[in-house]
Amino acid sequence: MSKQAITLILTFSLGFAVGKCWNVEISTLRLWLEYLLYLLMFFIGISISDEIFKLRNVSEFLSELLRLTTSTLLGSVLGGVLAGAIAVLSGYPAELGFSDPALAMRYGVAVSIGMGWYTITGAVLSMRGAFLGFLGFTSNLSRELITYLLYPLLPEKLRVSGISMGGATTMDTTLPVIHKFGGPKASLLSFAHGLILTLLVPIILPVIV
Amino acid sequence: MSVGIYLSIAAGLALGWLIKERRLRKYSEACLSVLIYSLVFLVGASSGSIELPLTSSTYSALTTTKIAFLVGTLATLPTFLSMLLAVVLLGMRHE
Numbered sequence: 001m002s003k004q005a006i007t008l009i010l011t012f013s014l015g016f017a018v019g020k021c022w023n024v025e026i027s028t029l030r031l032w033l034e035y036l037l038y039l040l041m042f043f044i045g046i047s048i049s050d051e052i053f054k055l056r057n058v059s060e061f062l063s064e065l066l067r068l069t070t071s072t073l074l075g076s077v078l079g080g081v082l083a084g085a086i087a088v089l090s091g092y093p094a095e096l097g098f099s100d101p102a103l104a105m106r107y108g109v110a111v112s113i114g115m116g117w118y119t120i121t122g123a124v125l126s127m128r129g130a131f132l133g134f135l136g137f138t139s140n141l142s143r144e145l146i147t148y149l150l151y152p153l154l155p156e157k158l159r160v161s162g163i164s165m166g167g168a169t170t171m172d173t174t175l176p177v178i179h180k181f182g183g184p185k186a187s188l189l190s191f192a193h194g195l196i197l198t199l200l201v202p203i204i205l206p207v208i209v
Numbered sequence: 210m211s212v213g214i215y216l217s218i219a220a221g222l223a224l225g226w227l228i229k230e231r232r233l234r235k236y237s238e239a240c241l242s243v244l245i246y247s248l249v250f251l252v253g254a255s256s257g258s259i260e261l262p263l264t265s266s267t268y269s270a271l272t273t274t275k276i277a278f279l280v281g282t283l284a285t286l287p288t289f290l291s292m293l294l295a296v297v298l299l300g301m302r303h304e
Binding site: 007008011012013014015016017018019020022023024026029030032033034036037038039040041042043044045046047048049050052053064067068070071072074075076077078079080082083086087090092098108111112115135138139140141142143144145146147148158160161162163164165167171172173176177179180191 | 213214216217218219220221222223224225226233234237238240241242244245246247248249250251252253254255256257258259275278279280281282283284285286287288289290291292293294295296297298299300
């Protein structure tokens, strides 16, 4: 494990502890986060400008982007179906909707198709019930956190495929981590990947729910 | 938020395109290295301060372990299957 990855995990843990112990308004934190993200995006823009303007093989880039986006979409759907099936086997109370196989798989896909975008998934799914909204929110938030913590630990050969982990968040919140550990070309791919998924989630999610 | 992100990245791209100095990229990388820790710290802090939107009646129907198991399955399976499929479709390589 690299020193940078350890520092990143420690920084996250420290932040988590501060958030737990210190009574900070979540809205204030989110506001700081938003402005910090804008600043980071500005610097990422400068860093990848060379890559964009030197991009010679556009068709190869688009083919990679298509494969990456397809794998994220398919992986999320498959993961949702499998998670739904596991929930059925684990025996959850019938009123939560995770006892009927067809409904459980549909709910599983509805949660996983958020692909890390927890605000929209939580909001849309809560219209179907508080518990489903809760699942949509926490599962997608966890996906973002998994990407934050695991992407830096991936071996170099998995840094491009690893972009898929972040889903729709690779356009914004997880992009700085991908940029730092994957390099400028990976961050260019990551931004485009996140952008496509961010446009797709609001279209697909209501259809499934 | 999305508009702000597009505008910020577009401003960065425009500046990088206008000023082709290598030093500018070096400075921006240095700023990124510092700012990324602030971002991760804030993400950690906001995750720590989140109060889960779950009503007490839902809690009574399930144990915390069962809820955590469901959340964990729904988070990890799509995440890792996505990466697995990407490895199959893109192969193992880095830039």
